[in-house]
Amino acid sequence: MTRKGNTTRDILLDYLNTKIDNWQFDYSVFGEGTTFPTISSHEIEQKIPIFGKEWYGKMHNGSTYARAWRKLKENGHILDIGVHHISVAKDKSTENTWKLHLE
Numbered sequence: 001m002t003r004k005g006n007t008t009r010d011i012l013l014d015y016l017n018t019k020i021d022n023w024q025f026d027y028s029v030f031g032e033g034t035t036f037p038t039i040s041s042h043e044i045e046q047k048i049p050i051f052g053k054e055w056y057g058k059m060h061n062g063s064t065y066a067r068a069w070r071k072l073k074e075n076g077h078i079l080d081i082g083v084h085h086i087s088v089a090k091d092k093s094t095e096n097t098w099k100l101h102l103e
Contacts, residue, residue: 040097
């Protein structure tokens, strides 16, 4: 863990930073040459609430984290964790997925 705050923003930033530190290529979805971590709506709705409960002892529902995500990405970057650009991933899924460009 990199951050020890109590807000949904802090928890979301910590999750994203952990994901960036540990990301792996996902060739099955985006194809060879994919060089960026991603986050999808199901992670925000399902995984981050579990992360927040397990690591911070905080219970928030997925919609609360989704609001925090929309606020974080509204400028198109999250420089606090080294994300210089956020773009929508074009894939075959019906859910939203965003690319977190680190350069």
